[in-house]
Structure formats: structure tokens, C-alpha cells
Amino acid sequence: MSLVVPALAWAHAEPVAQQAPGWTLSPGILIPLAFSLLLYVSGAARLFQRAHGGRGLLRRRAMLFAAGWLILAAAVVSPLHEAGESSFTLHMIEHEVLMLVAAPLLVLARPLETMLWAWPGPARKVIGGWVHSSALQSSWRFLSGAVTATLLQAAALWLWHGPILFELALAHDGWHIAQHLSFLISALLFWSAMFHNKRAHGGRGLAVLCLFATSVISGALGALMAFSQSPWYPRYAALGLAPFGLTPVEDQQLAGLLMWIPGGLVHAAAALILLAALLRDSTETISKTPRFPATDPSIRDAGI
Structure with a gap:
């Protein structure tokens, strides 16, 4: 039924004149x-003086942060953001940039550790005490667990791409900001769980499984869009032709392919x-394991 209603809206809608997107x-x-x-700049400057x-x-992390911040800013401030209101494909590119490019770069930069040093000494002690409180530590361990973070990101993807919530995001700026915040925060949690929990929550082995699972989960949603023969979102359908001369169905199918293939490849890689x-x-663990030569008298006498 959710696919039939957008299709009917498209069939009875007149194309809407489109303006060039702005910043x-x-x-x-x-x-x-x-x-x-x-x-970040204040904290990095203070740390650099002390280090x-x-x-x-510090330089490597600063470069990672700069790249992630610039890409994030470009996604939400540049004309790409406004162009996403008239093309689902461009909207999908914005989401992919947020979740698959900006978020992992920011996580690798570990910005919160640097940002803490932007505050005066007394404030750092207060923030540090709050961060190390048992309640916050327990919450963080739960949220940054590989399985929890994977489920949260999957829920954000599937719920926000449902017609009802997606239409709200297109129609109201507040909902649009909430959508992008949920994408960004869930992606930051996800990549933190993948990159920084080497030993906790099952370690890298569990992270590998969650990454492959995410490629399947996001790929399934993209495949549904790519194979659908009717537009899901009335607001895009009412616009008529999308940029580049695509019909609403073709625009949606291309967006689905972007989520399905490039998105899946990033998680698989x-x-x-x-x-x-x-x-x-x-291999390193095995190589460091002590080995006893067969000629060792103690071993030979023990009958080994």
C-alpha cells in the first residue's frame, strides 16, 4: 500500500518548476x-604545544579530522543538500557521503579526545569526571557494542527511508535536520564500534561479521528501491522529471543502486x-608463542 499511494500521487501530479540549488x-x-x-582547533593547538x-x-589525526569535517560540511551546506530536495539520487549521495565517508574519517581522528583540551583545566576535570562516571561508561559500552551499533544504524536507515518519515524530512527543515543527525550519529557509533573495539565486545572478528551484515542490510534496502517500478515518495513524484532528465522511478532506481552497490562495497572493503x-x-601471536626444541633434555626426559 505504501508503494501504491506514491504511484497514484505521481500519476495525478503536475510537474513543479525547479530552481537552481543554492548553498x-x-x-x-x-x-x-x-x-x-x-x-578541535583550540584543543589541537594546546596539545601540539605540550606534545x-x-x-x-597529532598531525595525522588533524588531517583525518580536517578531511572528515570538510566533507561533512560540503554535504550539508553545499548545493548538493538543496539539490537533494528535487532528486532522490542526489539526496542519496548526500546520505552516503555522510555515513560512508565523513563518519569513518571523523572516527579515525578521535576528535573528542582533542576537543577536551579546548576547555580550561577545571572544566576538563569536570568533563573528565562525568565521562568516566559508571553510568556514562556503561551506556557507552552498550551503545558502542558492535551488534548494538549495527542494529541502530540499520534501524535509522530503514525507518528514515520509509515513505512517511522521508516525506516529513522533505517537508520540514526540523525533521530534515533530525534525519541527518540520526544518520550521522548512528554512523559515528557504528564506525567507532568497528574501528576502536579491538578486544571488547568480541573484537575484530565480530566487527567483520557486522560489516558484512551491514552490507547485506543496506544492500537489501537499495535493491528494493532499484527494482521498484513505482516511486515511493509523493514529493519527488510531484516534481515530474528529476535533474538529468530522469523520471521519478528512474531517479529512485539509480538512488537504490548507489545504496546497494557502492555502499555495500565500502562495508565489504x-x-x-x-x-x-x-x-x-x-600470525604475530603464533610467532611469539614459545617453542621448545626437541633436543631440550627436560623435554626429552619427560617423554615428549
Whole structure:
């Protein structure tokens, strides 16, 4: 039924004139972006002054943060964001950039550790005490578990791409911001669980399984879109032709292919990288295991 209603809306809708997309300069987006950048730059500057041998690591993390922040800002501020209101394909590209490019780069940069140093000493102690509280630690262990993070990201993907919630996001800026926040936060939790829980929650082996599972979960949603013969979202259907001359159905099918194939490949590639690291760690562990020569008298006398 959810697919029939959008199809009927498309059949009876008149194409809407489209304007060239512009930059999104909403304070609700610009202020958090600017504040996060200010915190990171201030913290990184203070750490760099104090550090000596670890400056190379700080530089690498700063480069990762800069790349992730710039890509995130480009996705939500550049004309790509506004263009997504007239093309589901462009909207999907924005989501993929947020979740598959910006989020893992930001996670690898470990920005919260650096941002903490932007605050004065007394404030750092208060924040540090709060962060290390048992309640927050327990919540973080639960949320950053590989299985929990995988389920949260999958729920965000499937629920927000349902016609009802997606239409709300297209029609209201507040819901649109909530949609992107849920995508970004769930992706940050997911990639944190994949990259930073080497020993906890089952370690890298469980992360590999969750990455492969995510490629299947997101791929299944993309496949449904790619094979659908009717548009899911009335707002896109009412626009008539999407940019590049695509019909609403073709636009949706292309968006589904982007979620299905490139999205699945990113998760599969990350799984293979972690699997290689897991095998390397196993090999190193085996190589460090003590070996007793057969000529050792104690071994020979014991009958081994």
C-alpha cells in the first residue's frame, strides 16, 4: 500500500518548476559545524604545544579530522543538500557521503579526545569526571557494542527511508535536520564500534561479521528501491522529471543502486581490511608463542 499511494500521487501530479540549488546557510547547521571546528582547533593547538614525541600522531589525526569535517560540511551546506530536495539520487549521495565517508574519517581522528583540551583545566576535570562516571561508561559500552551499533544504524536507515518519515524530512527543515543527525550519529557509533573495539565486545572478528551484515542490510534496502517500478515518495513524484532528465522511478532506481552497490562495497572493503588485521594479529601471536626444541633434555626426559 505504501508503494501504491506514491504511484497514484505521481500519476495525478503536475510537474513543479525547479530552481537552481543554492548553498544552505541555516544557523542550525552552521553553528554546530563552526563550534566543533573551533573546539578541535583550540584543543589541537594546546596539545601540539605540550606534545613532543607524539606530534606525528597529532598531525595525522588533524588531517583525518580536517578531511572528515570538510566533507561533512560540503554535504550539508553545499548545493548538493538543496539539490537533494528535487532528486532522490542526489539526496542519496548526500546520505552516503555522510555515513560512508565523513563518519569513518571523523572516527579515525578521535576528535573528542582533542576537543577536551579546548576547555580550561577545571572544566576538563569536570568533563573528565562525568565521562568516566559508571553510568556514562556503561551506556557507552552498550551503545558502542558492535551488534548494538549495527542494529541502530540499520534501524535509522530503514525507518528514515520509509515513505512517511522521508516525506516529513522533505517537508520540514526540523525533521530534515533530525534525519541527518540520526544518520550521522548512528554512523559515528557504528564506525567507532568497528574501528576502536579491538578486544571488547568480541573484537575484530565480530566487527567483520557486522560489516558484512551491514552490507547485506543496506544492500537489501537499495535493491528494493532499484527494482521498484513505482516511486515511493509523493514529493519527488510531484516534481515530474528529476535533474538529468530522469523520471521519478528512474531517479529512485539509480538512488537504490548507489545504496546497494557502492555502499555495500565500502562495508565489504572495511570488513576485508579488518579481517586482514585480524589474521596478521593471529600470525604475530603464533610467532611469539614459545617453542621448545626437541633436543631440550627436560623435554626429552619427560617423554615428549
